Amino acid sequence: MRHPIFVPTVGLFALATALAGPAGNSAAEPPAHTLAEIPFEAADLTDPARYQSLRGRIETAARNVCRAQLLGDLLRPVALTACIRDSTARALDQLELHRSRALTLAEASTTDQG
Numbered sequence: 001m002r003h004p005i006f007v008p009t010v011g012l013f014a015l016a017t018a019l020a021g022p023a024g025n026s027a028a029e030p031p032a033h034t035l036a037e038i039p040f041e042a043a044d045l046t047d048p049a050r051y052q053s054l055r056g057r058i059e060t061a062a063r064n065v066c067r068a069q070l071l072g073d074l075l076r077p078v079a080l081t082a083c084i085r086d087s088t089a090r091a092l093d094q095l096e097l098h099r100s101r102a103l104t105l106a107e108a109s110t111t112d113q114g
Helices: 012-023 050-070 078-114
Strands: 002-009 035-041
Touching: 002 078, 035 050, 050 078
Parallel strands: none
Antiparallel strands: 002 035
8 A cells, every 4th residue: 555755845934034124025925836646565664674665755755845835035045055954844743644544554463462
């Protein structure tokens, strides 16, 4: 069974506005929020090598989504770094919840069989 993890990008407009200060363009529109869906299987959560590969896919997706969303932004280097960090952290939080459940189910299954 395949499940998704979503890499969200949020809060970029607030960051850019804060960094721009009073000279920032108050009429600027916030960038559209973007989600990248990363499908995974239950085995990706319990097998250590597959789990590390999934973490790498999350980090790559966060970089790609943030780069696309911030294209042309004057504060791109600072905003990009913050976007990638925050998006990756949120997605990894989702991943940890999925992994915790999967490991608990795997452990319960092993206990029930023994």
